[in-house]
Amino acid sequence: MLVTISFDPEVFQIEIKPEDSVASLKETLEGVSGIPVQQQLLIHNGKELASSSTMAASSVQEQDLIVLGRRPQAPQQQQQQAASSAADPQQARMQAAMRTRPDGSLENVQEFIEMARQNLPMLSGLPAPLVQAINKNDPEELQRIFRQIHAHREAEAKERQAEMELLSADPFDPEAQARIAERIRQAQVEENYQNAYEYMPESFSQVTMLYVDMEVNGHKVKAFVDSGAQTSIMSQAAAERCSIMRLVDRRFAGIARGVGSAPILGRVHSVNAKIGSQHLPMSITIMEKGPDFLFGLDMLRRYQCNIDLKDNVLRFSVQPEVALPFLHEHELPEAVRFEMQQAEEAQKASGSGVAPAPQAGGAQKPSDAAAAAGAAAAARAASAPGMSLTPGPTPSVQAPQQAPPPSRAAVPAPSDDGDEKVKRLMALGFDRQQCMEVLAACNGNEEHAASLLFEMGGGLGF
Structure with a gap:
C-alpha cells in the first residue's frame, strides 16, 4: 500500500506492506531523511507509532499520512555531544562564537567576526549581507541581520507547527488534503528545477x-x-x-x-x-x-x-x-x-x-x-x-490616400443605411465598435468591410 510521508519541508510517498514493522519503515526513512532511527518520531492520526508494532496493528491504511519528526535529545546526549566537541579546540571556539541570545543576536560578535575572517570556507558559505557586514567590521549591522534571521526562522517554525497540527489532527480534512497536495507539487517543482539546472543550465540564460x-x-x-x-x-x-x-x-x-x-x-x-x-x-x-x-x-x-x-x-x-x-x-x-x-x-x-x-x-x-x-x-x-485598409470604390472620397483611417474615438455615427450594414456585420460575430470603424475605413463598402474583418479576426499569427 502507498502512504504519504511528511518530512518538513518535503512530502513524498512510499510503498509499504501491512505486515511491515514500524522499525523497518524507520530504517528506510533514515536513508531518506538523514535522521537516525533512534531519533525518529513517527506520528499517525495524532499518535506515535511504536517501533515494535506493524503497519496493520497500528491501523495504517492506504493513502494515510505519517508525519516524520526528530525526537528531542535527552540531556545526557547533549552533554555527550558537548564533551566530544570540547576535545576539538577549533570546534569549541566555533561553537562559542556562534552562541546566540534569545533574540537571535550573538553573545560575542567580535569573536564571530574574527572566526569568520580566519575561516574562508565558512565565510564563503554565509549570505551576502553577513559577508558585507563582516568585511566592514560592523558589529551593529551584523547583530541586526542575526535578529532578522532569528525572527524569520521563528515565524517559519510557528507556521510549520500549525501546519503539522492541522495535518495530524485530521488527514482527511479538505484543507489538510489541499496542503498536502500543494507540498507534493512544490517538491515536484523543486526537483524539476534542480534537474533542469544540472542538465540544462543554458535554459536559465537570456536568449x-x-x-x-x-x-x-x-x-x-x-x-x-x-x-x-x-x-x-x-x-x-x-x-x-x-x-x-x-x-x-x-x-x-x-x-x-x-x-x-x-x-x-x-x-x-x-x-x-x-x-x-x-x-x-x-x-x-x-x-x-x-x-x-x-x-x-x-x-x-x-x-x-x-x-x-x-x-x-x-x-x-x-x-x-x-x-x-x-x-x-x-x-x-x-x-x-x-x-x-x-x-x-x-x-x-x-x-x-x-x-x-x-x-x-x-x-x-x-x-x-x-x-x-x-x-x-x-x-x-x-x-x-x-x-x-484601402480606399473604397466611391470616386469622390480620397481620404485614405491623405491620412490614416480615423481612430475609434473619431468614428462617426452611422446613418440608417449604415446602421443596417453594421447590424449585418455584427451578425457575423464582430463587435459593434469594430464594425463601425472598419466600415468607415472602407467608405461604407460592406463587402470590403466583411472581408477585412475576417482577415483581421483569423490567421494573423499573434
Missing part, C-alpha cells in the same frame, strides 16, 4: 534575438529576423533614413492590430536591398512606429531562407548562396541591449531564473524602448492584403 546586417537603398540597417511576422516591416524613422518614404503607396494605409495597434502608413512595393554581396528586391510595409526593420515571413519564403542555428547564420537560397551571420549581443541595436540589461537587472532583483525576452526595438533611444516594443507587437499583425 539573444536574431539580428543580421543588411543594406536598404544603400543605407545600413540591423534587421530583426522574425518568422512569426507575416510581413516585413520598417518604421517611418528608418524609412526616412533610407530615403524610401517617397515610394510609399498610401493606398495600403491602415491599422495593424495585434497585442496593441499601430498605424500603417503604406507599402514600398520594391526596394533594392543588399544581402551580403547580392542585391535583391524587397517589399516592405511602412509603419508609424516599431522596429527599424523587421525581416518577416514574406521575404523569408520569397528567398527560401534557412535559419541555421547550428552555424548561427541566415542562409539565402540564391546564386551564389549568401549566409549572413547573426549578430552578437554587443552588436545589437541600442534599444534592444537596453531592454536586455533591464530584464537582467529585474531577474537579479526578483531572484527568478527566467527573464523575459526583449522585443524588437530597432535603434531608438533607450527612453523610447518601451513604446517601440509595443508598436513592434502590433507590427507583427500587419499582413499584406488582409490588413491593408
